[in-house]
Amino acid sequence: MFGFNKKEMKTFKKLNSPKKIQDFLNKIPINFEPEGDTCFSPRKVLQEWRCHCIEGALLAAVALRFHGYKPLVVDLKTTKDDFEHVIAVFKQHGKWGAISKTNHAVLRYREPVYKDIRELVMSYFHEYFDNKGRKTLRSFSLPVDLSRFDKKGWMTSSENLWYIDSYLDKVKHFKIINKKQISGLRKADRIEIQAGKIVEWKK
Template sequence: MPASRSSDPTGFTPRELRALRALGSPVGIQRALDAMPYHLAGTAWSPRRVLRERTAHRLEGAVFAAAALRVPGFPPLLRDLEAVQDTDHVIAVFRVRGHRGAIAKSNFSGLRYREPVHRTLREVVMSCFDGYINLRGERTLRAYSPRRTWPASTGAGRAGPSRRTISGGSRSTCSRSGTRPC
């Protein structure tokens, strides 16, 4: 028999909501992610599955963090940090008293939690720049996605997500257009 769903708009069961509420804050959510082993599987687990399995990779960790942030009332905001010759990184962004912070799952500790001290999203992204290094020692962060509330609308006729580049130039790929400087 499936677990009963609550009338809560997050879609979590009462038991799952208790577990997420117990995390208490963005710091608590990051601690939970840090306690989870990082896995390399090519999966795209839901936040519910991450909660059940207690393991995640970058994308799953960020989506889990965004969903967990929604429970205490933060908007579920995700940003993709794009790299060249490296893998992308995904962060869940939150605001406290007008300042932005971020939660992330990474196999490198320097790309995880960001205290809410940044005035802009660009400041949050740039705080990741020095730690965003590939195995050849090259800094690889190049762009980030714009503000999108998760889950983003995917209605027909909508343009794909745009991104902002570090260099200030425009880049466009199959589903991305309309860039602004990072």
Template sequence: MTKLRYRNALRALLTPAELRVFARLDTPQKIQTFLDRLPANYELDGDTVLSPRRMLQTRVAHCAEGALFAAAVLSFHGKRAWLMDIQALPRDQDHIVALFRERGLWGAISKTNHAILRWRDPIYRSPRELAMSYAHEYCLPGGKKSMLTFSRPFSLARFAPKRWVIASDDLHWLMDALDASPHVPVAPAQAMRKRRRSSRVELLAQLVLEWPDPRKRKARRKAKPKTKGKKPRRP
């Protein structure tokens, strides 16, 4: 399906309210700002992979849901869009961004609740160059670098927009397909073993949350006052 036909098929699925939202987000920068203003999806009722329609209804998003929404809006405007899956050590969480191109250079739209792993300006000459910009800051709370692999650009154009843009069911099948797609190691095993741990000041940045966990707020209200407390960990 050509970009024009895909765009038209996607537009035909949207409600008037959805059309207005998609239409005004006509640049990657505007899409990122929109996602930044959405609270983080803490999946309080269990794992979710909300379609763009359901994300707009619930008004929350995690990284995968934000990337899917960004890809849908880019496609709405007739632009090519891809997902990139960044895989980490089992003790850490993976991350997903939406890729786009401007003037032949690659950028990324990223929904995250942290001060790291965020938006990337379209200044990178290749997907690998962009992916590697995340490698240094991707680490566990103790400082161990945790990024392992990243996927090749994963196009959603292979799936009819009806399957993922307006789906009422969670899109776990799509995440499985992305997870099973070709991935590239960050570096050879010997180089990975020699990575230096993040310094203390770098780890402090990981404690910054844009949207606090509502479960912790409730717990603090119920708990008795304490003079000391443990530092919060990245969710």
């Protein structure tokens, strides 16, 4: 199925719920990209056994696809001083949730309790801040159906998927905050900044 071998299919078939997919992602070490920037395909992630946020989101989207969900991801854009994030999103009982790969105590899994994508995205707003405590989330994309890239063999490619990364960067994004609101934002508390420095995987 989808070009995966028997071993890979067995792995995906076991991941039959969003929470199992998240648990599986959490076991995969962070990809610190020692050889340079990467955008691994889901197959490559399983082979290398490491991934960062977009790579984890693509893997999660495939796992969801194996169990009847559409392979959807959402791109979260920040200020230039922070890192953007990509999440795999899913819908259960009419509500949206998210699967997320991160090395920090924040920007993680979201239960499917949000009525729309904007509400889901806004659940990340308060905890999305830089090392100085400045809140940096600025816009988001609507869900992108990755099946649009099926003809390119994105799920099992041995090459970096920069075309997906580029598409997510260029697709229409929706602002969540205006200049007046930005000027009035309060910085995160010191204890929040300290908690934000906790990492799951060390280099």
